[in-house]
Amino acid sequence: MTLFSDTSHLFVRSLKKLFRNPILLFFSLFQPIIFLLLFTQLFSKFADLPGFLQLTGATSYLAFAASGIVLQNGFSSAFQSGTAMVDDLKSGFLNKMLATPVSRPAILLGRIFSDVFRVIAQSSIILGLAFVLGASADTGIPGYLLMLVIIAFFGIAWSGISLALGLKTKNSEAVFGIAAFLTFPLLFMSTALVPPSFLPGWMGQVSQFNPISITVDGLRTIMLPGFNIGKVLTAFGVIGGIGIVTMGATLYLFRKVVS
Amino acid sequence: MPAVQVENLVKTYGDGTQAVKGISFNVDDGEFFGFLGPNGAGKSTTIKILTTLLRKTSGSANVAGLDIEHDARKVRKLIGVQMQDTVIDEDLTGRENLMLQGHLQQMRSEELKERVNELLKVVDLGDAADKRSAYYSGGMKKRLDLASTLVHRPRILFLDEPTTGLDPQSRAQVWSYLKGLNQTGMTIFITTQYLEEVDRLCRRLAILDHGEIVAQGSPSELKSEIGADRITLGFENGNPGTGSLKDKAKQVLGNLGGISEIVDSDEGIVIYAKNGGFLVPDIVRAFDNAEIKLSSIGVSSPTLDDVFLKHTGRRIRPEEIDKSRATGVFGRRRR
Numbered sequence: 001m002t003l004f005s006d007t008s009h010l011f012v013r014s015l016k017k018l019f020r021n022p023i024l025l026f027f028s029l030f031q032p033i034i035f036l037l038l039f040t041q042l043f044s045k046f047a048d049l050p051g052f053l054q055l056t057g058a059t060s061y062l063a064f065a066a067s068g069i070v071l072q073n074g075f076s077s078a079f080q081s082g083t084a085m086v087d088d089l090k091s092g093f094l095n096k097m098l099a100t101p102v103s104r105p106a107i108l109l110g111r112i113f114s115d116v117f118r119v120i121a122q123s124s125i126i127l128g129l130a131f132v133l134g135a136s137a138d139t140g141i142p143g144y145l146l147m148l149v150i151i152a153f154f155g156i157a158w159s160g161i162s163l164a165l166g167l168k169t170k171n172s173e174a175v176f177g178i179a180a181f182l183t184f185p186l187l188f189m190s191t192a193l194v195p196p197s198f199l200p201g202w203m204g205q206v207s208q209f210n211p212i213s214i215t216v217d218g219l220r221t222i223m224l225p226g227f228n229i230g231k232v233l234t235a236f237g238v239i240g241g242i243g244i245v246t247m248g249a250t251l252y253l254f255r256k257v258v259s
Numbered sequence: 260m261p262a263v264q265v266e267n268l269v270k271t272y273g274d275g276t277q278a279v280k281g282i283s284f285n286v287d288d289g290e291f292f293g294f295l296g297p298n299g300a301g302k303s304t305t306i307k308i309l310t311t312l313l314r315k316t317s318g319s320a321n322v323a324g325l326d327i328e329h330d331a332r333k334v335r336k337l338i339g340v341q342m343q344d345t346v347i348d349e350d351l352t353g354r355e356n357l358m359l360q361g362h363l364q365q366m367r368s369e370e371l372k373e374r375v376n377e378l379l380k381v382v383d384l385g386d387a388a389d390k391r392s393a394y395y396s397g398g399m400k401k402r403l404d405l406a407s408t409l410v411h412r413p414r415i416l417f418l419d420e421p422t423t424g425l426d427p428q429s430r431a432q433v434w435s436y437l438k439g440l441n442q443t444g445m446t447i448f449i450t451t452q453y454l455e456e457v458d459r460l461c462r463r464l465a466i467l468d469h470g471e472i473v474a475q476g477s478p479s480e481l482k483s484e485i486g487a488d489r490i491t492l493g494f495e496n497g498n499p500g501t502g503s504l505k506d507k508a509k510q511v512l513g514n515l516g517g518i519s520e521i522v523d524s525d526e527g528i529v530i531y532a533k534n535g536g537f538l539v540p541d542i543v544r545a546f547d548n549a550e551i552k553l554s555s556i557g558v559s560s561p562t563l564d565d566v567f568l569k570h571t572g573r574r575i576r577p578e579e580i581d582k583s584r585a586t587g588v589f590g591r592r593r594r
Contacts, residue, residue: 002365009362017350020391092346096407099310099340100363101332259314 010110032073063135067219068192079179082162083172119155160246167253262446268318280470293464339413349393364411398429488535493555
């Protein structure tokens, strides 16, 4: 019972902190919106390339790239989760919480739920903007909901990486650095922004095993015509696998800090 | 039943450092207890263990009659903890900070709201209650931090250097709050560098050095243990830090009778002697004969400072900490 109320109080705390630092929110939304508005325009002629429309089923490059941009936003905000944890560790606030009878798992859960809330809110804004720009999900409202569920789980799994890093290094620059180091190779060696057959040979091979590609395929099959439940399930499988590893590491390191 | 009961407490860190080497002491219920020692003596380690934040290596420790490891959860409900640094959530208002703390202590909302209003008045933050605490001055933040440890009406309050870094006015305010709390029956366990306040407020104290308790008792007991006046000698060239002058001076003093102890100090040399005043002419004459020039000579009855110096060989100097860390009442916020 206390787990539930403690989690909700800490969830509210995290949200308040988030909304009282609008600059942070602005910058994390700024990049995907620029991608949506400018990047898709920059590469809009992609759609004219022979085979693009048939291969992807998309009506425009925007419709194709929207799923990739949503996902990119998902993992850049997941990477901020660890820095918030480092802040609490360093300021002593974590110790202050630990000196109260607060339920220990609630400290992690409050953090994770606020991240999920955030990633869902941001994804909704991006998908809404894509809709206004003319890229709507082929599967309608249920499709949108399913996409948000995928992104939420993706967010949890990937925030586990930054949480574990934060708990291990106790250094937010390190978390940021490693996040930046991972972001672009993972993004560019994936099918987030380019269809697989457009990638050079070796990159195409690598991208098949890139969890970003697999998750993006799950989103894209919802967004574009030709819904394929298998791709959605595969995405969930990969997210689940990653989540077990990252959350396992987070739990292990958290318990070490707590005891 | 003692509020705190510690027996043979040992803490060895992973790298082999022995921070606490088997200490034992008791704090009575309702006592104002000072826990003193030079930096690195093991004070913070002990406080962290007693407040369930750190695991002990061996020995036993009870707080409010409960085992700190077996009954950690119950202990946490009965204690309030203030850490060395001011710990508040600067994104939240003063009121929100206190409410959150009460929620984490599983207090009921109705009771909590009233309690928070009451506390905000007590620590003089009524007007700023709904402002973000990031905009508070250093003194206000410290008061909010203190209030947040009191929300659930703890029976025992642990404070690690609660007034370090505060300007004198805020410091006096914090001490007067603590005195008031103690008068309502709350047990207070405090580490601090301010010996005058310890002398005034603490009923008993323990001095920790290199992880061991080197003295404990009431301030007057400890002072009378010294059993001598204190004579401070200053030398012409300031501090005779260079060995030879100091050694020579000590030799001179060694040949004089009636001295119970000679201790090095930053200001020169401190001698303890019964009826010290009568010894002054002898000292002056002896140094004159040895052609060592004295720049000052002072006689005083012993203070806690002397007790501390006697047992640790060091002097506590809170002023130095203040200079590097002070944030005044009107201090700018650090981010």
